[in-house]
Amino acid sequence: MKVSTVAIILAVAPFLSLAATETPNTISRPKDYYQGKPPKYQFPNRGNRKKVDIRASCNETDDISAEFLEGIRKANNGGTLVLKKGKMYVIGKKLDLTFLNDIQVQLDGQILFTNDIEYWQNNYFPHPFQNSISFWQWGGKDIVIEGRGEINGNGQAWYDGFAGKQILDPKNTYLRPILFTAVGATGLSVKGITMRNSPCWTNFLADSTDVIYDDVFIEAQSINQNRPKNTDGWDTYNVDRLTVTNSGANIGDDCFSPKPNTTNVFVQNLWCNGTNGVSMGSIGQYPGVMDIIENVYVQNVTMLNSKNGARLKAWAGSNVGYGRINNVTYEDFYVDNVDNPLILDQCYFNLNETECAKHPSEVDFTSITFLNFSGKSSAKRGRVTVEAVCSENAVCKDIYMEDINLHSPSGDPAVAICDGIKGGIGIPCLPANHTDAKAALKDKPKPPTATGT
Ligand SMILES: *[C@@H]1O[C@H](CO)[C@@H](O)[C@H](O)[C@H]1NC(C)=O
Ligand SMILES: *[C@@H]1O[C@H](CO)[C@@H](O)[C@H](O)[C@H]1NC(C)=O
Ligand SMILES: *[C@@H]1O[C@H](CO)[C@@H](O)[C@H](O)[C@H]1NC(C)=O
Ligand SMILES: *[C@@H]1O[C@H](CO)[C@@H](O)[C@H](O)[C@H]1NC(C)=O
Ligand SMILES: *[C@@H]1O[C@H](CO)[C@@H](O)[C@H](O)[C@H]1NC(C)=O
Ligand SMILES: *[C@@H]1O[C@H](CO)[C@@H](O)[C@H](O)[C@H]1NC(C)=O
Ligand SMILES: *[C@@H]1O[C@H](CO)[C@@H](O)[C@H](O)[C@H]1NC(C)=O
Ligand SMILES: *[C@@H]1O[C@H](CO)[C@@H](O)[C@H](O)[C@H]1NC(C)=O
DSSP: OHHHHHHHHHHHHHHHTTTTTSOOOOOOOOTTOOOOOOOOOOOSOOSSOEEEEOOOOSSTTOBOHHHHHHHHHHHTTTEEEEEOTTOEEEEOSOEEEEEEEEEEEEEOSEEEEOOOHHHHTTSOEEETGGGEEESEEEEEEEEEEESSOEEEOOTHHHHHHHTTOOTTOTTOOOOOEESEEEEEEEEEEEESOEEEOOSSOSEEEEEEEEEEEESOEEEOOOSSSSOOOSOOSEEEEEEEEEEEEEEEEESSSOSEEEOSSEEEEEEEEEEEESSOOEEEEEEOOSTTOEEEEEEEEEEEEEEEEEEEEEEEEEEOSSSOOEEEEEEEEEEEEEEEEEEEEEEEEEEETTOOHHHHHHSOOEEEEEEEEEEEEEEEEOSTTTTEEEEEEOOTTSOEEEEEEEEEEEEOTTOSOOEEEEESOBTOOSSOOBOTTSHHHHHHHHOOOOOOOOOOO
16 A cells, blocks of 8 residues: 555665665575474374363362372373363472373363472472473473463562572572473473463473464563563473464563574464563573574564564673574564564673673574564664674674664664674664764653643
8 A cells, every 4th residue: 555655665764864874785585584384293183082180279278289190190191181160270299291192181270389489499390401490391292281271380479589689690599490391292282271470481391392382371470569580481492393373471571582402483473561572592601502593483473561572692701602593584573662673682691892792602693584573662772773783703694674664762763783794684774883873872752742731
C-alpha cells in the first residue's frame, strides 16, 4: 500500500541524510540466508496409552516427590502420568528422571516446589556451566509434557534471599535452582503449560536433541521490591534441533538465549515482556573453550519493556574463550520501550571500554541477518536504536540489516552505530566516535508539553 511505502521511506530518510559519513556499504541481502523450518521429529504411539494416577498433596508442605517418582516409573515405557486439574503436587526432594523412555505427563494440575532453601542449597543436580543447579533433571528418550497446568518454582523466598547478589559474581555462593532441566534428552516436547516463578533460569536444556516447546508461557513475578533475577526463559548447552513456537515470557532476564554449542534453532511467534531480549549467547566465557551458535531462525517476536530486542553477546576480557555465532536470522521484530532494539555486544560481561579494548572478544559473528524491525526504543541510548560494534580480534562479516524501521522517543533521526564490521551492515551507520553518533546517544526525550486540560 502507498501509505506504508511512504512511511518506510520517511523512516529510512533520516539515515540517508547521513550518507556522506556512513561506513561504506558493500553488502546486499544474502540469497541463502537461513529461512528456517522447524526440524521434524516423530514421537511414538501417542494414543491409547496406559494411565497412571498419583496422590495429590493436601497442602503446600505435603511432599509427594516419592509418589511422583513412583508414578513416573510406572508410566515409563509407553504410559501417561496424569496430574489432575485443580490438584497440587508438591515436590520437596530432588529427583533424577534421566532414565525415561517413551513417557507422557498429562500436566493439568500444578507442580509446586517447596521453598525450603536450606534443603535445596544442599540437595541439587549441579551443572558446571555458570555454576548451575537444578531441583530435578529429565532425560532419556521421547518425553512429552503437556496440558494446561503449571510448574511453579515458589520463587518469592528465593527472590528475597538473593536480593543484592549477582549470579556471575565468582564469589556468589547463594545458588538457586533452575525450574526445569533436561540433560541428555532425545525427543522432548513441552506443550500448553505455564512455568511460574522460577528461582533462577526457567528452562535449561543440556546435551539434548530434538527439543520442542509449543504454547508455553513463562512468568516470574515478585510481590515486593526484590525482583526475580536471572529467570531466563530458555537456556541451552550442547543442544541440536530446538523449536520454540507460540510462546511467551514475562520475566526479568533473557527471554530466549541459546548458549554454548546450540545448533539448528527455530523460534516463531514469541512474546516477551520486561526481559533482556532474544539473545544469542552469552558464549566465549570459558578460557580455551570454543563455543558455537549456528543455524538459528527467529521470526515474529514482540518485545516489550525490555533491555534488548535482538542481541548477540560474546565475552571479552582476560582469560575467556572463543568461538562463533554464525548463520542467524532475526525476522519481523516489533519492539516497544526497549533500550537496545538491535545490538551486537562483544564486551560481555560488565567490561568497561578500556578493559574490552585491551582484551577484545575472540568470538566471530558471521552471516547474521536482521529483517523487518519496527517499533520504538526506550531512549535509554538516546536516538541510537542499532549498535553493532565488533572487536578487532574477531571477524564480523556478512552482518545484514533490511527494513529497519525503528524510532526513538527522543525523536528522529534514529541512528545506527557500527564499527569493525567488514563491508557495512546494509543500512547507513556511523562509527561510535562520530560527533553525530555521540550527540545521538545523549539526546534524551523532551519532557511532554502541557496540553492545557
Ligand atoms: C499438610 O498435610 C500433611 C499430610 O496430610 C499433614 O501431615 C500436615 O500436618 C499438613 N500441614 C499443614 C501445615 O497443614
Ligand atoms: C506473531 O506473534 C504474536 C505473539 O508475539 C502472535 O500474537 C501473533 O499471532 C503472531 N503472528 C502470526 C502471523 O502468527
Ligand atoms: C510487562 O512488564 C511490565 C514491567 O516491565 C509490567 O508493568 C506490565 O504489567 C507487563 N505487562 C504484561 C501484559 O504482563
Ligand atoms: C563445542 O563444540 C566444539 C566443537 O565441537 C568443542 O570443541 C567444544 O568443546 C564444545 N564446547 C562445549 C562448551 O562443549
Ligand atoms: C544455515 O543453516 C541452515 C539450517 O541448517 C542451512 O539449511 C543453511 O544452508 C545454512 N546457510 C548457510 C549459508 O550455511
Ligand atoms: C514486519 O513485521 C511485522 C511484525 O512486527 C508484521 O506485522 C509485518 O507483516 C512484517 N512485514 C512484512 C513485509 O513481512
Ligand atoms: C575498567 O575496569 C578495570 C578492571 O575492572 C579497572 O581496573 C579500571 O579502573 C576501569 N577503568 C575505568 C575507566 O573505569
Ligand atoms: C574514529 O575511529 C577511527 C577508527 O578507530 C579513527 O580512524 C578515527 O580517526 C576516529 N575519529 C575520531 C574523530 O576520533
